[in-house]
Amino acid sequence: MMSTHELSEQEVIRRQSLQEIINLGIDPYPAALYPVNATAKHIHDNYKQGDEASFKDITIAGRLMGRRIMGKAAFAEILDATGRVQIYINRDEVCPGEDKTLYNTLFKKLLDIGDFIGITGYVFTTQTGETTVHATSFTLLSKSLHPLPVVKEKDGEVFDAFSDPEMRYRQRYVDLIVNPHVRDTFIKRSVMIKTIRDFLNEHGALEVDTPVLQNIPGGAAARPFITHHNALDVPFYLRIANELYLKRLIVGGFDFVYEFSRNFRNEGMDRTHNPEFTVLEFYVAYKDYYWMMEFTEKMMERVAVALHGTTEVQTGDNIISYKAPFKRVSIHQAIKEHTGFDVAAMDEDGLRGVCKELHIETDASMGKGKLIDEIFGAKCEGQYIQPTFIIDYPVELSPLTKKHREHAGLVERFELMINGKEMANAYSELNDPLEQRERFEEQAKLMERGDDEAMFIDHDFLRALEYGMPPTSGIGFGIDRIAMLMTNSPSIQDVLLFPQMRPEKVAEVKKEEEKA
């Protein structure tokens, strides 16, 4: 699989072809500016049969994806950044003189699927009705030495699809070349992020960058990656969240800040978790979590329309409606609806009884809040297919959240559930520095008891709060998960260009062993 393995027959042949091309005096890797003036998409979208006049000096470039050679003429397919277009090459047109080498030798024998070529010519429609570029000349732009999987398609049916997940993720470049839907997914992801950024900027938000390397990994309950700075001789943590830095900026006087934050968590991997992932967090001064729900609805609706032209989006077997407003259900109501138990007034023992009846495993370290969270996670979370705000969480689970203005024991927090999964987590931010210090101290006790996900005390953050933070609402969106929803992708690996995998075993190692 790696470059040092013994070359396959096809690789040997391509290297020989490369040498023959050089022997013909042709540079297989020209350092050239190639004057492309059209794309496959532009041609397909704009050419109408009979409109030869505006398509007579076309120059396109791309990867050769298929050839149908019929003696003195041939059809081929070119893939550029916008898609495929068919080209037609006639021997006597690209080789008007006696010397037919360019066609007979270079085009027919020495070129391979995967090579980059440039074509000049004009657009016409074939007898079978396909828009095609009739080549008057062609140029080799880059020779390919590695055979590409040949995926064919007819009437929407795909033959010999390049489908092995391991190869697709490890060699994403190949996946992108041969699987058009993969390219489409990542274009959609990009449009989604642009739409969100535009929406935030229109509302006066300021995009900021905060540290990835942190002395204290804060803002979430998770296991961090640890690294080391040599010059300072101190450990650093890769960030698990950027929340505490964004709030420092609210203290500093910005009133609406956001960051697309690459976060890192040293935890398990599966179809919804990658060790590094993207979270959009934003914080808005003088707002509360009710305002944030309305803002979130509008943002999600905007994203759906930008990607699909409608608020109704197919995800798996479900059609999900992003039409605002979304339902709001308190976590207590949700549990009552889906289990029949009213846990609102229960104490820890009562909750343990409920867990036992529902066959939910518990352990001694779990407090009231954690038990409620367990019940919700086991019996309710998966039920919320349509976008729903689950609101008013127990205080124990939310050390950075403001206490509820009306309900004792709860905090002003919501999670946005879509397709049975949490997509966003938001709250009215705790801005009372003394209470924040107490909450941190509770976390410190948990850490002493061996909870490796409990939060560190961040003294600088407390100092910032002591200077005063206005009432603020903040939110974090799981961008990868929203991308999964919006592109109908069942696995996070399908919305990450290079999902994390075990390092590939390299052939070099084997070679070294043989020497030794």
Place this chain on the structure above:
RNA sequence: GAUUCCGUAGCUCAGCUGGUAGAGCAAUACACUUUUAAUGUAUGGGCCCUGGGUUCGAGUCCCAGCGGGAUCACCA
């Protein structure tokens, strides 16, 4: 981390109760000037993931390892 399935040609896959490896596409050669999964004829191509074991004999059975998928647990 647990369970389970998978790993055979460049790609997608067959390969039965164990008997020394097959197809389609791709490649190579020839033919063919509007084809489109182009076609026709011929040819070549395999550390059957790795290492042990059982056996006269292992792609196939057993054990261990490596890599991946799915499900579960933790989490976003």
